[in-house]
């Protein structure tokens with residue numbers, strides 16, 4: 001039985017606790033967080049996930065568990081990793097370290113995280129749930145023989161969109177790392193690259209060659225939206241971030257030289273029923289599409305009954321309405337790939353190995369996100385085959401992340 005400890009007890013930790021109900025031989029042994037730890041531990045005990053205890057420091061938690069998961073805000077990932085390293089030096093014996101996406105806010109931070117994990121010789125899992133979405137995995141498996149005969153996917157379009165994040169720190173580019181490109185572009189870039197990757201190759205197989213990007217502040221820089229953010233302590237007239245991003249990445253197959261393209265579109269202005277994940281892969285003579293808002297179930301709630309709605313997010317993540325025709329997804333932890341990413345990580349850690357996606361992979365995704373910000377900032381295509389550019393990216397911090405988004409964002413005042 002693998003004992004898991006979560007650092008952070010907010011939105012994503014809750015999702016992961018739900019997911020663990022469907023993972024064998026794992027129990028939630030501990031939680032450590034400034035806010036929400038008691039409640040998460042109580043729910044976990046109630047759901048039979050184990051005798052979940054609350055720990056007041058990362059070190060105490062690490063000493064009580066086999067696997068520790070970083071589910072805290074992006075600005076805290078690196079400091080938490082330092083605490084984990086210290087705990088290991090002081091005797092904690094870990095079988096695995098997990099970190100939620102994005103690994104870090106920039107490449108310098110991601111580098112340190114990945115190097116620290118390597119020095120500790122503890123296996124890692126970079127949690128990018130979309131690559132584990134059962135619908136995507138199934139489509140890839142069923143098309144594997146077609147792909148082998150006809151060739152790999154040549155164009156992948158991916159999108160993740162909703163109406164805006166739930167906590168103020170996500171909106172603050174200095175804390176989160178940027179706007180929607182850092183927050184959700186990391187998902188769409190990773191899954192786009194995966195759709196292009198031949199099914200018999202590892203997820204980091206393709207070589208990224210070039211990146212272009214367009215970013216803007218289309219909705220949340222205007223009234224009344226900017227005013228609503230101010231009420232939550234976020235001032236987009238001073239430190240704006242992008243609420244729209246389109247990133248195009250060219251990849252090369254290192255064995256055949258064949259070039260393919262991934263387009264990742266993300267926005268925080270998707271005023272629609274709720275969160276939508278969209279993946280479209282076009283190969284030679286075949287294609288597939290995944291749309292998380294297509295469900296076999298729906299509901300209707302009339303105006304007369306709407307007052308009785310308890311929590312509309314029970315039906316769908318980032319739900320935007322409490323009445324009318326509503327989409328119902330009965331098992332979001334499975335739909336979005338959370339359960340399968342746990343199954344993959346737990347099985348790998350039991351064998352002393354990295355999960356399918358490790359911190360090095362998370363570092364690579366961070367590099368692509370930084371290249372996207374650089375492309376937007378310089379209004380240039382970024383050539384990732386140029387060693388000078390790669391060196392520049394190592395210490396690059398986007399102007400948006402520095403809190404200077406007004407200099408580069410269309411739509412910022």
Ligand SMILES: NC(=O)c1ccc[n+]([C@@H]2O[C@H](COP(=O)([O-])OP(=O)(O)OC[C@H]3O[C@@H](n4cnc5c(N)ncnc54)[C@H](O)[C@@H]3O)[C@@H](O)[C@H]2O)c1
Nearest residue numbers: 008009010011012033034035036071072074076100101167
């Ligand atoms: N895979 C996904 O789709 C997905 C979805 C949401 C969030 N995330 C990622 O998960 C992470 C957490 O996001 P969230 O939505 O749960 O945030 P949240 O704000 O809802 O919760 C954050 C939790 O971390 C705790 N915390 C804050 N500072 C901390 C610190 N210094 N040390 C330890 N704990 C601290 C808070 O008290 C809270 O319990 C982020 O990296 C985010 O990008 C991923």
